[in-house]
Amino acid sequence: MVANAVVLVVAIGVLLILPTPGEPPARNISTSGDPGVVKGPATPPKAELPSAGLPEPIVATPEFARQVKANEAGMVPVLMYHRIMKKRLASIDRTPDQVRGEMEKLARDGYVPITAREFAAGRIDIPAGKHPVVLTFDDGHASHFALDDAGMPVKDTAVGIIYQVAQKYPDFRPVATFWVNRQPFGLQSRADQARAVQWLTSRGFEVANHTWSHPYLPGLSRKRIAEQLVRVERMLGAFGSGPSETLALPFGAMPRARSTVQRGKWDGTPFAFKGVFLAGAQPSVSPFTEDYDWRSIQRIQSNGKKGECRKWCSQYWLEWLNKHPDQRYTADGDPERISIPGKLRGNISSKRRQQVNAY
Numbered sequence: 001m002v003a004n005a006v007v008l009v010v011a012i013g014v015l016l017i018l019p020t021p022g023e024p025p026a027r028n029i030s031t032s033g034d035p036g037v038v039k040g041p042a043t044p045p046k047a048e049l050p051s052a053g054l055p056e057p058i059v060a061t062p063e064f065a066r067q068v069k070a071n072e073a074g075m076v077p078v079l080m081y082h083r084i085m086k087k088r089l090a091s092i093d094r095t096p097d098q099v100r101g102e103m104e105k106l107a108r109d110g111y112v113p114i115t116a117r118e119f120a121a122g123r124i125d126i127p128a129g130k131h132p133v134v135l136t137f138d139d140g141h142a143s144h145f146a147l148d149d150a151g152m153p154v155k156d157t158a159v160g161i162i163y164q165v166a167q168k169y170p171d172f173r174p175v176a177t178f179w180v181n182r183q184p185f186g187l188q189s190r191a192d193q194a195r196a197v198q199w200l201t202s203r204g205f206e207v208a209n210h211t212w213s214h215p216y217l218p219g220l221s222r223k224r225i226a227e228q229l230v231r232v233e234r235m236l237g238a239f240g241s242g243p244s245e246t247l248a249l250p251f252g253a254m255p256r257a258r259s260t261v262q263r264g265k266w267d268g269t270p271f272a273f274k275g276v277f278l279a280g281a282q283p284s285v286s287p288f289t290e291d292y293d294w295r296s297i298q299r300i301q302s303n304g305k306k307g308e309c310r311k312w313c314s315q316y317w318l319e320w321l322n323k324h325p326d327q328r329y330t331a332d333g334d335p336e337r338i339s340i341p342g343k344l345r346g347n348i349s350s351k352r353r354q355q356v357n358a359y
């Protein structure tokens with residue numbers, strides 16, 4: 001009992017400390033390694049932007065897990081964005097206001113972003129009572145990331161919007177995953193691309209593989225698929241940010257031989273992913289469940305509720321998750337334990353059973 005009381009006091013302390021700025025430095029971020037390619041520009045001091053760090057984790061008891069309604073067997077929305085444009089040209093384009101509005105709503109609803117790599121590794125290290133969300137941007141479009149003359153992210157880019165939301169809602173951790181092709185962020189020179197990728201990865205963002213030229217993979221041989229993946233691995237490696245741990249399939253299209261996109265080798269260079277993401281139509285199951293398959297992870301297209309999106313896109317699913325809180329992943333604030341209501345014990349994968357904290 002005494003130990004539990006201590007844990008609770010610590011936990012409450014952590015919850016109270018949360019909104020204050022000046023968090024500890026980011027954990028679990030990738031370092032950019034030896035840049036080698038190019039020297040960075042005059043980037044602003046990192047203190048000017050919200051940090052990707054989080055408060056120190058706590059030790060969750062069953063009592064505490066019950067209090068915060070932890071359910072780490074619940075579903076996680078992995079949101080998929082494409083271009084961000086003032087004037088939408090395709091149904092999958094979103095305007096800056098639409099993206100900002102959706103992210104502010106996520107923040108108000110208690111979501112905390114994690115990267116795709118963290119999700120696939122089961123590294124869901126967010127405060128107790130919060131819900132993870134994975135923000136993913138496909139195709140490395142110029143509207144995802146650009147720096148202005150002062151070296152700050154341009155306002156209506158994905159990164160600019162994420163930082164605006166994090167400034168307004170300090171619990172909203174500014175991280176996301178960018179899946180890129182051969183011309184990251186529409187930048188022409190390899191030096192500019194390297195600088196962009198290093199800027200992002202040094203702040204906790206993930207930049208990973210979306211194939212070299214965005215082909216329909218089911219139409220390609222094993223060798224051609226490996227070439228498509230290795231060319232991106234070599235590019236990101238030269239930028240100091242490889243190897244990729246995650247892959248988003250172009251068009252969400254899975255080759256019949258699923259192993260071809262999981263690991264392999266081309267021209268002497270290997271690749272190996274820990275999470276392969278689809279274009280999807282529903283929230284993902286928790287990475288701790290028996291049903292979880294890292295080889296085909298579901299995503300949800302960011303969009304309203306019209307036409308094809310009547311049921312399958314983000315507005316529909318985020319409303320659904322708000323209406324079904326017992327189906328949603330809610331964290332216990334303890335990255336070592338998997339807290340769940342006792343009746344969900346059977347849903348946890350056998351290799352994770354040691355970590356279960358049931359109530």
Ligand SMILES: [Zn+2]
Nearest residue numbers: 138139250251
């Ligand atoms: Zn794509």
